[in-house]
Amino acid sequence: MPSSLPAVLRPLFRAVTYTRWLHLLLASVAGILTGFFHYETFRTGGWMPWLWFAVLPAPLLVLAALIPVVRRVEGLQAQLLLAPGPHGRTARAASGIATTPSGSWRERGRTAVWLLMRLEVGVALSALTVQLPMLAGAFTMAAAGHRTHLKGLPAIEAPHWWYGLLAPLPLVLLAAVAVGAGALTAGAARLLLGPSAAERLAGLESRTERMLEHNRLAQELHDAIGHALTVTVVQAGAARAAGSPEFTERALAAIEDTGRQALTDLERALRLLREDAPRPADRPTLTDAERLLESARAAGSTVRAELSGPLEALPGPVSREGYRMVQEALTNVLRHAGPVPVSVRLAAGADALELEVCNPLPGMAAEPGSGGRCPGRGLRGIRERAALLGGEAETGPDGGEWRVRARLPLRQLRDSP
Structure with a gap:
């Protein structure tokens, strides 16, 4: 025109x-x-x-x-x-x-x-x-x-x-x-x-699933391809420096195996990225939160849980992403602070879902990936999940504790015209 x-x-x-x-x-x-x-x-x-x-x-x-x-x-x-x-x-x-x-x-x-x-x-x-x-x-x-x-x-x-x-x-x-x-x-x-409201909720759920799946696949591809390239470069350099036919043969075999595995990972990711790919299997929701708490207890942590409100009535995207956020928070506690006491609070209200995970700060604040000025991928993922659903999340020290707090709105999903 x-x-x-x-x-x-x-x-x-x-x-x-x-x-x-x-x-x-x-x-x-x-x-x-x-x-x-x-x-x-x-x-x-x-x-x-x-x-x-x-x-x-x-x-x-x-x-x-x-x-x-x-x-x-x-x-x-x-x-x-x-x-x-x-x-x-x-x-x-x-x-x-x-x-x-x-x-x-x-x-x-x-x-x-x-x-x-x-x-x-x-x-x-x-x-x-x-x-x-x-x-x-x-x-x-x-x-x-x-x-x-x-x-x-x-x-x-x-x-x-x-x-x-x-x-x-x-x-x-x-x-x-x-x-x-x-x-x-x-x-x-x-x-x-x-x-309708139900169709918008289903569409939001589909988009959330697709975006999160794509983000997860991107991370897996980064790890798999990066690992394969690193192994290939190291093995090739070592084989050239060794000057031994026997060592070179073993190095080439390792490069071949690593490359084949990387191609398998790439093909699997591309199949899932296609629009006509099957939907991922059912994911856990906050009704399965006890599974996370038991896992943390089995790792040596003392977990105090406070669950209130109708968690089973939460919209699918909120319940699923809330589960992943609690999982990420508990994983960060175990990774950076070890088996310390943990407090978990989940409150499902009429307008929003509030979740909070707290643990003692000593031992975790010194870890470079634990938050603060250099946030780890897990804590950044919590904030991204909250933003995707129109909510907000905060992570950081608070009164001698490391606190992960998130609020996910519900009314716009339940009462949207």
């Missing part, structure tokens, strides 16, 4: 303008088909048939909205014709239009409103698409000196050349209405066909 065009003309050079136009024209097909059952309307001509087209199909569309799959069909059509840009999987997911069948009466009601709105706007735009070019043609004929009297339009009994100045106006009006109606319909599709 030429960038030098004025902003008012740019929509006319966008493909989405015409796909939206087509989407609305298709909406009038139901009205035209039902209009055949009222044949008298066609004999009157003019604007009267369009009024019937906008009224007759309404009861049928309301009944159709009760069928769950209709919402899926309308969502797919809206994504393809109303959403601008590429139509890949990621782009369709970002369009804000759902493609799942109706799962509740609320969704059926929204689908019914969508069908009726699309019918009325589509019939109105279809009428203008037919009538306004005819009006432009009438003005052109009048400018050429011909009297015109098209059915449904005012008669021009006194043709004159200046009618030629009016000829472009109906077409300009049609283009403006088409662009505006298309934008309005696209916005209405996101509102009426958008994902």
Whole structure:
């Protein structure tokens, strides 16, 4: 699209303008088909048939909205014709239009409103698409000196050349209405066909799982490939320095085995990174927190736990990531402070999940990877997990203790519209 065009003309050079136009024209097909059952309307001509087209199909569309799959069909059509840009999987997911069948009466009601709105706007735009070019043609004929009297339009009994100045106006009006109606319909599709709270929660869960899995795979690849390259470089240098055929043979065998294992790790990671890869197995949640506490106790720590609130009712992403955050915190305690007393608090409230892990500070503060100015990967991962869910996490010394505290909001997941 030429960038030098004025902003008012740019929509006319966008493909989405015409796909939206087509989407609305298709909406009038139901009205035209039902209009055949009222044949008298066609004999009157003019604007009267369009009024019937906008009224007759309404009861049928309301009944159709009760069928769950209709919402899926309308969502797919809206994504393809109303959403601008590429139509890949990621782009369709970002369009804000759902493609799942109706799962509740609320969704059926929204689908019914969508069908009726699309019918009325589509019939109105279809009428203008037919009538306004005819009006432009009438003005052109009048400018050429011909009297015109098209059915449904005012008669021009006194043709004159200046009618030629009016000829472009109906077409300009049609283009403006088409662009505006298309934008309005696209916005209405996101509102009426958008994902429900349950669907948004499922989408958030899927994105969280995918992002965390990708981050985990990136770390594993870093470790595996880095290890393989290190072994390869060391073995190759040693073989060259040794000058022994026997040692060189062993070094080459080690390089071969290491490289083969690295290729296996790489192939496994690439399979999981593909969009059509199977979802990872079920992950533990905070209902399994006792497993973590027992593991810490088995390592020699004295664990004092305080669990409150309905942990089993937490949304999936929050419960799973909360489990991993507690796991990371306990792992850091054992790694940097050893088997010391640990206090764990989990509180599930109406608005947020609060978790806290505390242990005595001596012995841990001196570790470079334990936090402070040089935070370790585990503690940084806790903050990243909290931020991913819209929460916050703090790690560091507090009154002679090392404290990991996080707050994960729940209301936006449970009550999102």
